[in-house]
Amino acid sequence: MSRSLGFKLGAIALLILLLMIPLLMIDGLVDERQGLRYEVMQGIARSSSYSQQITGPILVLPYIKTTREWKTNEKTGERYSEERQRRGRLYFLPERFVLEGQVGTELRARGIYEARLYRSDSQVSGQFRLPARLGLGDDLGFYRFEKPFLSVGISDIRGISNDLQLRLNGQTQSFAPGSGDDNFGAGVHAPLPALDAQSGQTLDFAFDLKLQGTEQLSVVPVGRDSRVKLSSDWPHPSFVGEYLPSRREISDKGFSAEWQTSFFATNLEEALRDCVGAERCQGLFGRNFGVSFVDPVDQYLKTDRAIKYALLFIALTFATFFLFEVLKRLAVHPMQYALVGLLLALGFMRLWYRSWAGISVCARRRVPGICWRGGLPDCFVNGRRNNGSVRGYIPRCGRRRACMVRRGGKPDEPGSPGARFYRLSEIPACRVRGSPG
Template identity: 25%
Template sequence: MENHNSNTSFSTAQNSLFDKISNSTVLKLFVILFLSLLLLIPLTLISDLIEERKTREQSVSEDIALNWGQEQVISGPVLAIPYRETIQKPIEKINDATTLEYKQTKWIFILPQNANITTDISPQQLSRGIYNSVVYNSSISIDGRFNKIDVTKLEIPAERIDWTGSRLVFGIQDFKGLGKRPLLSWNGQELTFDPDFNNLKLFSQNLVCPISVSPNENENHFKITLNLKGSKSLNFVPLSDQTNISARGNWANPSFVGAFLPTKRTIDKTNFSASWEIPSFSRKLPQQWSGDILPIYRFEKHKGSLTDDVELTQAATSTASSPIIPSDILVNSDMITINFLPDINNYQKTTRVAKYGILIILLTFTSLLFTEIIKKKRIHIIQYVLIGAAMVLFYTLLLALSEHIGFNPAYLIASIATVLLIGSFIKAITKDPKTALLFGAILGTFYLFIYLLMQLRDYSLIAGTIGIFIILAILMRVSTKINWYQFDNNHADQ
């Protein structure tokens, strides 16, 4: 009997201690904070899922580009004139000879005096499954002139120059984008380019045409026309002493980046036009140089891999008899680039929304705790866990829907579904429709706040900071109306 009373007394004391712990608002606050931090784990997994889907989209986009035509780079033309050079190589003494002489072909490279580039671009989106990739067709015309050829500064004897072997070299990035051979008009003579895979490797992929040049001609005029397909971006390497570029197309949101911004641009809902006037002052290359064949540029695709990773182990001689060192090689930042951005980047927006996940969870749990205290309705910690799971699931729902119907409709559907789910759950817990309606309105306001931040872009930081400040001010004001000891004194409804 005494043992039974002792057990009963221990059980009563244990229950009393458990009730005190369960009813402690401070302890519950710490449990909610711990739960919020715990929910960072599924939020991180969702961020990884977004990156995985984004990588999958990039893979499909690259596959489309491989079949259609990759990012294109228009470069040149460059006039190449061969000459013979006698090379003396020291050897071990053989028959009283200590050097070996042999002939080697080297080249004189001359850049145009001016080039006028005009292009009409027709971008479009190709679909594969649920993924889209921006591709384009373009018609390009390049006309200009070379000044009278004067190679005396290069100090090359005239008898060593092979004028009959002169070539005009023109570069693009991907031959697959060519529908037919580019045409060349050289001093009124109609010619065609042929691909060169072995000799004149000035560019990523080279088009070469034999031409007739003479040091006695005052000027040489050229015009190049071609139709070119590509994807994502169209790039130009300004090599002339004066380069003028005019581009237009039917795309609403192009991006102009690179070494020079357009001097004029017009963009509306369906079309754009832009023009550049580029002198040679910032060009890394001289107007003419001689020596071995070196790549003029190295192009880096958007995803970060190099399409042409060339070891620069050779040297050339400029007009000032100084070598062209690797720092003289042109890169993306020396080019003119027109990027064709997709209308909406769903993965980028979903990633930005997911970064606010912990903020929304904390605000929601705080609002739920205040609702619990003000309405004197107990909400179990397990129910907090279920509400947190529903909020985490919002981001997966947003990601899945945005791949099919776009970001804006997906955000609307996912947020409404989440608000209705949690609101109905609160109604079932509290048995009070007004409380559920109020909490649903608060949660909906949070989702609307995040959506507006997504639209503001440049002003999202200041808008977000002001918004959080206002929310904190409201919570501080509401907290002054609450008796924070009511649960500890067991005045809450059980």
């Protein structure tokens, strides 16, 4: 008995190892499909636009500073003055920054792979407060200012879908391509009228921005007081960045979120100085927040998670059958273990079914291999040592289960030895007669 038991346990262990071969092949297929999906998403993004980040607006004032330096002639000992000119720029962040946007999402597909695009319709407004003498004090006389401009950084300008017009103190200015400053990367800029450098000045600005992108939309809160409100029809938002929304509402119809920050939380002035002075702009661009429109759990991720537990599922299933066999003293042929394990392996091939049969079909019918629950154990439980043995099992996707048990009777009666079931929706799991025990 112990020898037979050891042989059966060894056979079960060998079957588990053999069943890991198709599971590893399916795992490789999942990895391949994930890579192909990523390539498709990148291809669609290359054809439209990538993730978008809005940085700005920032007021930029170019200048030429003239300085005098006294030097001594080494030969004659006479002193003389030498003028030097240095070019630079002054940067001003808005006192108040407000962005309100409505975001709509849509799916683009290539074959069986899909990518999600979004289109945002945003209204940007705010106010600049320039200090008297531009904060330069008595050194203002050494500066000669050039034409100022308003710079808005947009990570992928291909996504801009409207004619940008800046409304500044009741006047309208057109935006031009390019941010106007290499530190801010890609974007747009709008020329401004000459500023009054002697006295303080207030500039109210507003413009509409329609932007298309993929996966993620983020904003850098450039204002001393920044308020951003986004609403969308996407019901599964993932809030990203360094600041969570202060208020949010999420439902099946979409979400609405609102952020509010200040200079005390962002320390954006120091980040801007590091960006324009030491060319370390990562700290400026990293102080952002936004939302991601990627599916939180897609079919490939769920399949990958299931395959990671495949060995556990197979081992527990075989252990359950083995316990039924020992407790009920019903002999189960190793081929029955093999076929049931094969059905379990087929359960992880939903990904392959989805690739050609469609998601809706698989959702209704599923894979027969995952429909074993309750069916085969019922055969073991309902079987009797003296009056029957397990003869077969036919799983079916749904609530009905069929078990052919040898109990005698007419060949045409269900449950008799001659009974046969041929249905397109049913796959025979085993056709090996168990010994009477």
